[in-house]
Structure formats: structure tokens, C-alpha cells
Amino acid sequence: MYWIDKFNKGMHQAFAGNVLEAFQPLDFFHFYPLWYDLWVEHICNCLKKIEADKKTFNDVRNILPTPSSMRAIILKIISSWRTTPNKNWSDFYFVSNFLARMLEESSPNDPFAENSAPFHNKEETSQILLRINWQNGSQESARLCGRLITSAGSLVHGLYNDLATDNGWDNYGPYKIGNEVLLITHFPNLQTRELWPEKHQSTIKELFIYRIFQNVEWKIAGVGCHTLVQSGNPVSGLRRFAVQADGKWLNENEIANLIDELAEKAELTYRDIRKKDSEGLKKMVLWQECYQLKKLSEAAGLDWRPSLAMLERIKNKPLLKGLIPHGEFIGTEEKFCRAFGVNEFKRDVLGID
Numbered sequence: 001m002y003w004i005d006k007f008n009k010g011m012h013q014a015f016a017g018n019v020l021e022a023f024q025p026l027d028f029f030h031f032y033p034l035w036y037d038l039w040v041e042h043i044c045n046c047l048k049k050i051e052a053d054k055k056t057f058n059d060v061r062n063i064l065p066t067p068s069s070m071r072a073i074i075l076k077i078i079s080s081w082r083t084t085p086n087k088n089w090s091d092f093y094f095v096s097n098f099l100a101r102m103l104e105e106s107s108p109n110d111p112f113a114e115n116s117a118p119f120h121n122k123e124e125t126s127q128i129l130l131r132i133n134w135q136n137g138s139q140e141s142a143r144l145c146g147r148l149i150t151s152a153g154s155l156v157h158g159l160y161n162d163l164a165t166d167n168g169w170d171n172y173g174p175y176k177i178g179n180e181v182l183l184i185t186h187f188p189n190l191q192t193r194e195l196w197p198e199k200h201q202s203t204i205k206e207l208f209i210y211r212i213f214q215n216v217e218w219k220i221a222g223v224g225c226h227t228l229v230q231s232g233n234p235v236s237g238l239r240r241f242a243v244q245a246d247g248k249w250l251n252e253n254e255i256a257n258l259i260d261e262l263a264e265k266a267e268l269t270y271r272d273i274r275k276k277d278s279e280g281l282k283k284m285v286l287w288q289e290c291y292q293l294k295k296l297s298e299a300a301g302l303d304w305r306p307s308l309a310m311l312e313r314i315k316n317k318p319l320l321k322g323l324i325p326h327g328e329f330i331g332t333e334e335k336f337c338r339a340f341g342v343n344e345f346k347r348d349v350l351g352i353d
Helices: 003-015 036-049 059-065 065-085 087-104 124-133 139-160 252-274 278-291 294-299 306-313 333-339 342-348
Strands: 170-177 180-187 207-214 215-221 229-233 238-245
Touching: 003 065, 003 087, 003 333, 003 342, 036 065, 036 087, 036 294, 036 306, 059 087, 059 294, 065 087, 065 170, 065 342, 087 342, 124 170, 124 180, 139 180, 139 207, 139 238, 139 252, 139 278, 180 215, 229 252, 238 252, 278 306, 333 342
Parallel strands: none
Antiparallel strands: 170 180, 180 207, 207 238, 215 229
């Protein structure tokens, strides 16, 4: 089976039960094709400068975004191919295959999150369990962790938008530990000074939430923020938990204070987003998308920020129309492939009939 077939099986679940209009603050998949070929060209240049074809995942893991972010970028590459003005298929081929290979190397048991996101191998998971400062779980602490995830997640959706969320929020696991499971929630960057003024910045940058459950089954579908309970009760089933912010283990009072802070920052961010006109929203989304590969760009000695050519492509340009039907639920893999032009990409770029 080709990687794109496994990709479809995982990624279509991220859109199950959704319509295009559910994603905010603009019609993303009629916006990306205006400029995404230029972004793919930039990524390709970065990869060639660092000789990425000779690198393993472990060689470059510190300059790549989260696994879910890489899956989302692959989808944007695929869906933008149909209308790209410059049919530079070799760039699309090189970049999509590289990202797919990174996912296969980093999570070989389920690279495209059909059911899980096993980003850590058995040895890494054992090391994580040993170093964590665990607290006993209770229904109260389970709800506290849930509120923290909601608060941080709300901020991430503002800082990064609904389709670059994965750059700021991922989940890993579930990892089987005897008759229990470990689920790791990761917010890698809650400080985005390159995108937002100081008033939007939280006091912490990186946040980990570790939870061990009993009699609870989880599924991660396509992207990490789509983590679903399959069976059991995550409130009564929480056995142990730990919250780490910038390397410090937090107690329950500190967690409660952080919840309030992140919620306030999220509200402020959404207020400012609602003030933007259509041109402001387009620029914001363009910057947010490019920010995902800031580390890779800098490692290659290139500027991560949107190029003048990208900005010119979107300036005073209306969004495209008719690529993905509005009001139609994308509930199956077949509908997903049709909506996002997967078969065209598979044929034209990957050379697979």
C-alpha cells in the first residue's frame, strides 16, 4: 500500500461529520491554492539546502513541526495541486514524500493516525514514565485537566487558526501500560511573538499534560486535537496525572491559575481576530501557515516569513470557488478523496494510477 492510501484512511477522519464552513476564520481550502505552490517551492528549497533526502527523522526532528502538523501540511499540498498556476510537480513530489517519510519513521506503527499517534517507542515511553512527578487521579483532577486542555486549546485555535492548530497542539498515544493507558497532550508553543503582540503572550511556552487511565479506550483520528473516547469514562477512569509547564511540575492550584490565564488570553485573541477585515484575515492565515516551518527555514538559512510574491498573490484577491462543496458533510474516505483532489494528486504528482 502506498503512503497516500494510508494517509487517506487516517486523515479523512479529521473531517468526519464536518462541513467546510466549520473551520474558521476563513474558507481555508479556497484560500491556500492562491499561493501554496510558492510555499511548497520554499519548503523544497529548505529541504534541498539541508540535504534532507540523506537525513533520517532523528537527524531533523528538532527542526520539524509536530506529527499532526506534518499531516495537515500534506493535506494542504494535496488539495492545492489542482489549481496551482505553476505545475512544478517535482517540488510537490519531493516535499510530500519527505513529510510522509518523516511520519513513517517517527511513528512506524501508525504514521497517519488511523487509530493512534504512537510518537514514542517503547524505550522512550518507559523513560517518560520514570521521570514524571505523578499525582493520584480523582474526578476533580480529571475535570481540572480537561479544563486546562480546553483553555489551552482555545488559545491555540486563536494563535494558529483552525487549520494550523496542530503546530500548537498534539496528542501522543495511547500507550498500553499493563491494564492502563498513557495519553500525552502537548502544547509545544503558546508564545508566538512573531505573530501576535505581547498582550497575547502567555507566561509559559510549552505545556505537557500526562494522564494514565484505566478502563478507558482512546482513539486519535488524523490529527492530535481529534482525540476521542471510544469506551469508558475519562473522569472516573483517571488513575494518575502530571502537568509540566516549561519544565516545572505544577500543583492543582497552579493548574487552576494557568487555566484562568490561558482563557483570558484566548478571549483577547478572539476579540482581535473579529476586528480584522478580509485582507487582514488572509495575511494572518498566511503568516500562521509559514510559521509552522520557522525552524526548518532557519536551519536552511532562509527567511520563514511570507515572501513578497506570496503577499502579492493574495492581495485584494477573492477566494477561489467551487473546489470543495459547501454544506456537504465529508463523512467517508471516498468523499474525502473526491473533495480534496487526492486521486488527481496521486496520479499527476506521485505517478500512481
